[in-house]
Amino acid sequence: MRIARISEKKITEEQEQVDVNLLDSLIEKYKDKKGNLIPLLQGTQDIFGYIPHEAFEKISSQVGIELSDMYGVVTFYAQFRLNPVGKHIIKVCHGTACHVQNANAITDALKESLKINDGETTEDGMFTLELVACLGCCSLAPVMMIDNETHGKLTGGQAVKIIKNIKIKESN
Amino acid sequence: MENIKVIVGLGSCGIAAGANKVFEKIKALKEADNLKFELKKTSCIGMCYREPLVEIVDDKGSYLYGDINEKKAAELIEKHILENEPIKSYVVQSDLFETPDKDFIKDQVKITLRNCGYIDPEIIEEYEVRGGYRAIRKIAGQRISRLDVIQTVINSGLRGRGGGGFPTGLKWKFANNNKADEKFIICNADEGDPGAFMDRSVLEGDPHAVLEGMIIGAYAIEATGGVIYCRAEYPLAIKRLNIAIEQARRKGYLGKNILSIDGFNFDIYIKEGAGAFVCGEETALIASVEGERGMPRKRPPFPAESGLWQKPTNINNVETLANIPWILLHGSEEYAKYGTEKSKGTKVFALAGKIKRSGLVEVPMGMSIRDVIFKLGGGIQNDKKFKAVQMGGPSGGCIPAYLADTIIDYDSVNDTGAIMGSGGMVVMDETTCMVDVAKFFLDFTQKESCGKCTFCRAGTKRMLEILTRITEGKGEEGDIEKLEELSYQIKDSSLCGLGQTAPNPVLTTIKYFREEYEVHIRDKKCPAKVCKALLTYEVDPDKCTGCMVCAKNCPTDAIDGARKEVHFIRQDACIKCGTCYTKCKFDAIKIY
Numbered sequence: 082m083r084i085a086r087i088s089e090k091k092i093t094e095e096q097e098q099v100d101v102n103l104l105d106s107l108i109e110k111y112k113d114k115k116g117n118l119i120p121l122l123q124g125t126q127d128i129f130g131y132i133p134h135e136a137f138e139k140i141s142s143q144v145g146i147e148l149s150d151m152y153g154v155v156t157f158y159a160q161f162r163l164n165p166v167g168k169h170i171i172k173v174c175h176g177t178a179c180h181v182q183n184a185n186a187i188t189d190a191l192k193e194s195l196k197i198n199d200g201e202t203t204e205d206g207m208f209t210l211e212l213v214a215c216l217g218c219c220s221l222a223p224v225m226m227i228d229n230e231t232h233g234k235l236t237g238g239q240a241v242k243i244i245k246n247i248k249i250k251e252s253n
Numbered sequence: 254m255e256n257i258k259v260i261v262g263l264g265s266c267g268i269a270a271g272a273n274k275v276f277e278k279i280k281a282l283k284e285a286d287n288l289k290f291e292l293k294k295t296s297c298i299g300m301c302y303r304e305p306l307v308e309i310v311d312d313k314g315s316y317l318y319g320d321i322n323e324k325k326a327a328e329l330i331e332k333h334i335l336e337n338e339p340i341k342s343y344v345v346q347s348d349l350f351e352t353p354d355k356d357f358i359k360d361q362v363k364i365t366l367r368n369c370g371y372i373d374p375e376i377i378e379e380y381e382v383r384g385g386y387r388a389i390r391k392i393a394g395q396r397i398s399r400l401d402v403i404q405t406v407i408n409s410g411l412r413g414r415g416g417g418g419f420p421t422g423l424k425w426k427f428a429n430n431n432k433a434d435e436k437f438i439i440c441n442a443d444e445g446d447p448g449a450f451m452d453r454s455v456l457e458g459d460p461h462a463v464l465e466g467m468i469i470g471a472y473a474i475e476a477t478g479g480v481i482y483c484r485a486e487y488p489l490a491i492k493r494l495n496i497a498i499e500q501a502r503r504k505g506y507l508g509k510n511i512l513s514i515d516g517f518n519f520d521i522y523i524k525e526g527a528g529a530f531v532c533g534e535e536t537a538l539i540a541s542v543e544g545e546r547g548m549p550r551k552r553p554p555f556p557a558e559s560g561l562w563q564k565p566t567n568i569n570n571v572e573t574l575a576n577i578p579w580i581l582l583h584g585s586e587e588y589a590k591y592g593t594e595k596s597k598g599t600k601v602f603a604l605a606g607k608i609k610r611s612g613l614v615e616v617p618m619g620m621s622i623r624d625v626i627f628k629l630g631g632g633i634q635n636d637k638k639f640k641a642v643q644m645g646g647p648s649g650g651c652i653p654a655y656l657a658d659t660i661i662d663y664d665s666v667n668d669t670g671a672i673m674g675s676g677g678m679v680v681m682d683e684t685t686c687m688v689d690v691a692k693f694f695l696d697f698t699q700k701e702s703c704g705k706c707t708f709c710r711a712g713t714k715r716m717l718e719i720l721t722r723i724t725e726g727k728g729e730e731g732d733i734e735k736l737e738e739l740s741y742q743i744k745d746s747s748l749c750g751l752g753q754t755a756p757n758p759v760l761t762t763i764k765y766f767r768e769e770y771e772v773h774i775r776d777k778k779c780p781a782k783v784c785k786a787l788l789t790y791e792v793d794p795d796k797c798t799g800c801m802v803c804a805k806n807c808p809t810d811a812i813d814g815a816r817k818e819v820h821f822i823r824q825d826a827c828i829k830c831g832t833c834y835t836k837c838k839f840d841a842i843k844i845y
Contacts, residue, residue, distance in 0.1 A: 217487070
């Protein structure tokens with residue numbers, strides 16, 4: 082069920098230092114609109130990369146949506162995250178076409194190399210790994226997308242190499 | 254040179270393959286030498302397997318070049334444009350001479366995709382020049398009544414292209430019958446099927462066709478508001494839709510008293526989905542637009558009576574709507590010329606998987622699956638054996654090779670146990686394990702189940718556990734029967750389409766590939782060599798040359814051995830990714 086998406090990892094207070102004032106214009110825009118919860122959450126995630134605890138409270142008190150309703154919606158939709166993300170987001174496509182072209186090999190090699198599971202972020206905050214249903218580039222299967230660049234026709238080894246290259250670039 | 258047009262295909266696939274770089278390269282070369290040819294953008298042409306694509310149109314005709322990178326782009330400018338010598342070896346399609354790829358195009362009938370790859374989707378005038386907005390102008394100009402518009406759609410035989418197959422005209426009629434102060438028309442662009450990208454291509458390539466379809470629909474049912482519910486994962490589609498809506502407002506196709514039709518006030522806004530497959534279901538989609546968890550609601554009342562904000566609502570899929578302007582402009586008879594008795598017109602398919610030419614095709618209903626895969630798609634990659642084709646995504650099923658002569662219409666495909674679905678066709682060869690495929694889809698539906706109905710929520714979980722067990726070599730006698738029993742119970746006791754169809758991939762694979770299940774359970778073997786727990790990778794000492802390629806490519810460094818010595822795979826470190834197997838040039842890696 083969808084509840085499986087909720088990560089057990091708790092974030093420490095140190096990690097969560099967000100400026101909720103950034104939400105003001107967003108709240109202003111959607112405050113009195115019908116069906117505003119999802120756009121509000123999407124906007125929040127656009128700002129912070131995830132939905133921080135403080136944002137929940139601020140939106141709830143200013144827009145008048147129950148915290149429980151917000152949490153219900155956040156955990157229902159795959160798009161929303163409750164944890165901060167790494168600098169680079171790796172999306173490995175697990176659509177049907179990628180699956181039959183062995184997308185598992187890419188995921189397994191990345192998990193092994195980065196020592197993280199689906200939805201988790203490396204300790205150095207560099208990479209977040211996400212398995213997604215379909216990136217729509219079926220003819221290039223198997224595919225992964227790092228930030229906004231798509232890499233196609235991959236093997237596990239090539240995927241790991243791409244990550245290594247990013248690490249090298251970052252350390253320079 | 255002023256007459257030469259250079260058009261770069263910039264759909265999502267093309268961009269992923271590097272089309273942006275090609276476009277920038279051509280632009281830089283054009284500016285550097287102040288060349289006078291016209292450089293234009295278009296969207297998906299459909300030949301995804303040849304991306305990036307660049308079309309050059311000169312005085313003689315059109316040349317579509319495939320697999321173009323920056324270097325080849327520079328060659329094209331040099332040879333074709335400056336020296337007027339087309340590079341024939343790069344041409345994949347031309348109206349001047351035959352190419353090996355002609356079979357991909359020849360039997361296609363482009364109605365839905367009539368403008369995709371021909372126009373710049375960000376320029377409304379290009380759509381208008383090709384007949385765009387002429388259907389709604391015709392309705393306004395000739396004062397065609399609402400009921401006549403609906404009757405034309407009914408007569409055309411158009412059925413819902415999202416997968417349901419419900420006659421579109423009838424749906425409009427129901428929505429028209431319910432009178433209210435506010436009514437809505439929603440475009441379902443929440444294309445969630447993994448392996449399907451038809452709607453994305455239409456939205457990216459011809460957004461105005463969808464808007465015009467919605468405007469005509471709004472006129473027919475007297476809708477006051479329009480919503481396009483689009484996946485957030487399609488940023489390019491959303492961007493182009495926003496541009497298109499803005500242009501349509503400016504030209505008076507949206508707004509108040511549209512085209513001087515008295516009292517016809519209609520506008521459209523985009524609602525971004527947040528990633529939930531179940532939102533493809535009408536009532537769940539409505540809940541999501543209202544800002545709630547996308548859980549399906551009980552029907553009746555149907556959306557046509559009480560939908561969005563409890564007002565009469567009509568929901569159509571992207572492809573369905575893109576057909577509407579064409580039907581109104583050319584007449585229902587012209588549309589119904591194509592297809593079979595009960596399935597009229599054409600259908601767009603996304604060909605993917607182990608097929609030579611993957612991409613987007615639009616064929617008349619009634620063509621056989623074999624023709625689509627072998628004639629258009631060019632057959633199976635590496636000339637392996639065709640095993641099955643998956644149609645209908647997680648709600649569909651696997652059609653085995655021996656039923657490849659099944660024709661494409663709603664009823665014939667249903668008879669196989671699969672469904673037409675939205676149009677994903679994922680081709681599988683002998684290296685695809687059908688138990689694994691069933692597990693893949695069930696894993697998907699299990700995660701996407703909203704949790705409302707017990708059988709869908711818990712039943713799919715139990716089925717997934719059984720399938721996982723089978724693929725891990727822990728299958729038991731009676732597992733197949735248990736899967737079947739659970740399947741029928743889930744189908745019977747689920748509220749929405751997701752649950753009612755979730756067992757289809759399992760049922761069809763059991764029906765057509767029961768033996769493969771039995772081998773997994775009884776012999777603990779995976780004939781297709783996919784289920785990892787059932788495999789062992791070893792080096793054949795007679796064939797290993799000690800070239801070290803496998804060891805170098807192994808992601809976990811599980812392969813030992815010095816140069817020119819026989820290598821050895823340490824089983825405890827091996828993650829069975831198969832990289833060594835694919836990399837070895839000497840066929841020295843054996844899978845048992």
